[in-house]
Amino acid sequence: MNAPGAASGGADAGTRPRVGLFVTCLANIYRPNVGLAAVTLLEQAGCHVEVPMTQTCCGQPSYNNGDLDGAAKTARQTIEAFEDFDYVVAPSGSCGGMLRDFPRLFASEPGWQQRARAMTDKTYELISFLTDVRDVTSVDAAYPHRVTYHDSCHGLRALGIKEQPRRLLATVRGLELAELADSEICCGFGGTFCVKYPEISGRMVADKAAAINATEAGVLLGGDLGCLLNIAGRLGREGGRVRVYHVAEVLAGMADVPGLGDPRRPKGGA
Amino acid sequence: MEPLSHAFKERSIWALQDETLQVALNRAKDGFAVKRATAVDRLPEFEALRDRAVAIKDHTLENLDHYLERYADAVERSGGKVHWASSAEDARRIVVDICRASGARMITKGKSMVGEEVGVNGALEEAGFEVVETDLGEYIIQLAHEPPSHIIVPAVHKTRGQIAELFHQNHEKYGLTRKLAEVPEMVNEARQVLRGKYLAADVGITGANFLIAESGTSVIVTNEGNGDLTCSLPKVHIVTAGIEKVVPTVEDASTLLRLLGRSATGQDMTTYTTFTTGPKRPGDTDGPEEYHVVLIDNGRTTMLGDQFREMLRCIRCGACMNHCPVYGAIGGHAYGWVYPGPMGSVLTPLAVGLKEAGNLPNACTLNGHCAEVCPVRIPLPDLLRTLRHREYQLRLGLKPMRWGLAAWVWFTTHPRIYRLGTRVQARMLALLAGRKGRFRRMPLAGSWFRGGRDLPAPQGETFMAVWQRRQRGQG
Numbered sequence: 001m002n003a004p005g006a007a008s009g010g011a012d013a014g015t016r017p018r019v020g021l022f023v024t025c026l027a028n029i030y031r032p033n034v035g036l037a038a039v040t041l042l043e044q045a046g047c048h049v050e051v052p053m054t055q056t057c058c059g060q061p062s063y064n065n066g067d068l069d070g071a072a073k074t075a076r077q078t079i080e081a082f083e084d085f086d087y088v089v090a091p092s093g094s095c096g097g098m099l100r101d102f103p104r105l106f107a108s109e110p111g112w113q114q115r116a117r118a119m120t121d122k123t124y125e126l127i128s129f130l131t132d133v134r135d136v137t138s139v140d141a142a143y144p145h146r147v148t149y150h151d152s153c154h155g156l157r158a159l160g161i162k163e164q165p166r167r168l169l170a171t172v173r174g175l176e177l178a179e180l181a182d183s184e185i186c187c188g189f190g191g192t193f194c195v196k197y198p199e200i201s202g203r204m205v206a207d208k209a210a211a212i213n214a215t216e217a218g219v220l221l222g223g224d225l226g227c228l229l230n231i232a233g234r235l236g237r238e239g240g241r242v243r244v245y246h247v248a249e250v251l252a253g254m255a256d257v258p259g260l261g262d263p264r265r266p267k268g269g270a
Numbered sequence: 271m272e273p274l275s276h277a278f279k280e281r282s283i284w285a286l287q288d289e290t291l292q293v294a295l296n297r298a299k300d301g302f303a304v305k306r307a308t309a310v311d312r313l314p315e316f317e318a319l320r321d322r323a324v325a326i327k328d329h330t331l332e333n334l335d336h337y338l339e340r341y342a343d344a345v346e347r348s349g350g351k352v353h354w355a356s357s358a359e360d361a362r363r364i365v366v367d368i369c370r371a372s373g374a375r376m377i378t379k380g381k382s383m384v385g386e387e388v389g390v391n392g393a394l395e396e397a398g399f400e401v402v403e404t405d406l407g408e409y410i411i412q413l414a415h416e417p418p419s420h421i422i423v424p425a426v427h428k429t430r431g432q433i434a435e436l437f438h439q440n441h442e443k444y445g446l447t448r449k450l451a452e453v454p455e456m457v458n459e460a461r462q463v464l465r466g467k468y469l470a471a472d473v474g475i476t477g478a479n480f481l482i483a484e485s486g487t488s489v490i491v492t493n494e495g496n497g498d499l500t501c502s503l504p505k506v507h508i509v510t511a512g513i514e515k516v517v518p519t520v521e522d523a524s525t526l527l528r529l530l531g532r533s534a535t536g537q538d539m540t541t542y543t544t545f546t547t548g549p550k551r552p553g554d555t556d557g558p559e560e561y562h563v564v565l566i567d568n569g570r571t572t573m574l575g576d577q578f579r580e581m582l583r584c585i586r587c588g589a590c591m592n593h594c595p596v597y598g599a600i601g602g603h604a605y606g607w608v609y610p611g612p613m614g615s616v617l618t619p620l621a622v623g624l625k626e627a628g629n630l631p632n633a634c635t636l637n638g639h640c641a642e643v644c645p646v647r648i649p650l651p652d653l654l655r656t657l658r659h660r661e662y663q664l665r666l667g668l669k670p671m672r673w674g675l676a677a678w679v680w681f682t683t684h685p686r687i688y689r690l691g692t693r694v695q696a697r698m699l700a701l702l703a704g705r706k707g708r709f710r711r712m713p714l715a716g717s718w719f720r721g722g723r724d725l726p727a728p729q730g731e732t733f734m735a736v737w738q739r740r741q742r743g744q745g
């Protein structure tokens with residue numbers, strides 16, 4: 001392995017698949033709990049998890065704003081950090097989808113394109129990796145709440161993630177899933193879109209919040225922190241009746257911290 | 271039409287604040303998507319049909335010159351005349367000349383998006399002709415002096431009350447003075463007015479959904495039958511069509527027809543599908559004496575040769591805009607030119623330039639819903655991204671965005687600095703937010719909050735920091 005990494009797990013690491021966790025910028029900065037939940041779920045699924053320290057961003061801001069050279073620059077760094085793993089896993093359909101798009105960045109560099117392709121072939125979004133590659137059929141978690149689920153667009157359309165999180169959520173003790181009307185309609189985040197066209201984005205997320213409220217669920221789950229920050233921001237503005245978590249936090253039994261945008265608990269309190 | 275796409279931002283904000291428009295948009299919103307889904311579910315071979323459609327279109331575009339020649343030959347054989355227009359001006363001039371030569375006064379028109387594209391109506395009116403749109407939706411927006419806001423339902427942005435008011439104002443001169451409230455009454459009244467126009471018209475102009483190369487036939491679909499009357503009653507029939515409309519055979523046209531109705535309105539087949547080939551032949555009981563086809567390029571051959579060729583597969587079904595959440599929020603007029611929604615956001619910059627229409631490819635979340643439903647599988651988000659790349663290369667975008675991207679690339683290609691920087695950022699934001707756990711406002715981040723939302727605060731530590739500590743703890 002050519003990247004300085006830090007490993008989890010014990011002595012039998014040799015027999016388990018080595019998974020490189022691509023933690024994503026948003027989980028790194030905003031919600032380390034999502035990264036920890038991902039590690040827990042991967043370890044429960046029999047993987048040996050490593051976190052290369054040279055990873056940063058998937059390059060999507062550059063890619064989607066026309067700076068393909070910039071995107072290729074970050075992509076090379078990511079490929080170098082991850083290409084030696086058995087699998088690369090990200091707790092995000094959007095960043096995972098971006099990693100899958102890497103070969104397109106190297107149309108005129110066959111060497112890099114080949115390396116990109118080799119890496120993307122073993123790159124997955126977290127939940128679909130658990131169900132589709134590791135054949136996980138249930139989790140050991142309890143979450144006695146009525147929840148609803150937003151299908152983030154990139155995971156849904158680029159990676160075909162729809163049933164996988166629902167299958168696992170169905171095995172969480174006490175959890176009741178109320179399906180969201182129009183769960184496949186974009187929440188209006190769209191990366192830089194949400195700050196370039198905030199008024200349109202705001203309308204879209206207000207519609208999303210209205211649909212969430214209509215389910216009467218107390219919790220919203222999803223697989224992409226970008227969308228979840230946007231939705232939690234809107235729900236918070238409306239009064240914050242609905243908690244927001246990444247689906248991995250619930251599946252790993254780690255949703256015992258305040259949700260996105262929730263008030264922090266006073267130290268020493270319950 | 272003079273493009274207004276540079277003002278997209280302002281226009282989209284007006285649209286969001288226009289309560290009547292929002293009523294009309296909300297009413298339309300789910301209707302089309304649900305109808306399409308139902309129609310698609312009823313047809314198990316829908317996906318296979320899409321593949322065939324793509325193959326037909328790709329093959330035709332690959333051999334476009336050949337099929338256009340075959341089509342033109344067939345039209346001439348059937349007694350019609352073909353005119354080639356390389357630009358919008360050419361197209362306008364040709365249409366006006368034909369109308370002048372035939373001594374026309376009154377012209378009826380069927381719905382034609384390419385007609386809107388090249389500005390046929392304006393040119394004809396300027397030349398002194400009376401032009402009447404016969405598609406109900408087009409008729410309504412003609413009365414309102416507005417461009418279409420949707421390629422299939424051009425007046426989708428109008429409420430029933432607005433239409434009643436328009437009819438009331440404009441139909442008085444025909445002695446129709448009652449103010450109407452119900453849709454069927456309004457449809458009847460429009461029919462009554464239009465009937466007189468059909469009979470008085472000297473020239474009928476229609477678009478074409480397909481042009482069949484083997485027979486020189488032009489195909490149009492309508493739900494009102496207005497197309498039939500427009501092509502067959504006047505003594506001159508002019509077909510205006512983009513060159514990408516040609517398909518090799520009638521078989522190919524029917525494959526595409528099966529997709530068109532379902533994708534557009536969820537109909538298995540539109541109410542009327544009209545095939546016209548040449549002028550009236552000896553022995554025919556009706557039909558025009560002259561049959562003209564104006565084949566319009568207007569930038570299409572350029573698209574054929576570059577990365578945007580796939581866009582020429584478009585059959586103008588409107589499914590992409592019916593499923594676009596941005597279009598659903600702001601409607602079609604904000605886009606500022608003829609074609610709105612995802613397909614318009616690709617076509618408009620190509621037609622009027624990125625300088626004018628740079629906002630359009632950017633005003634998209636790349637959620638992919640459009641590509642999922644496009645019957646001819648046009649990768650619309652990819653094409654929009656390609657336009658953003660072109661904009662970036664031409665240095666047309668906003669400067670601060672450019673600097674921001676450059677800074678981000680530098681930051682993220684220096685992992686140590688990234689780790690440190692994100693650590694500081696996470697800590698600072700968490701401290702600033704304090705107990706509340708979220709921000710209601712923040713200097714320099716105003717745009718986020720203009721979307722009517724708070725910003726959740728980070729937990730406080732970065733994942734990398736937590737992980738490193740955990741590793742050290744484990745020794």
Ligand code: SF4
Nearest residue numbers: 584585587588590644
């Ligand atoms: S781009 Fe596709 S979905 Fe949109 S109008 Fe054209 S054919 Fe229909």
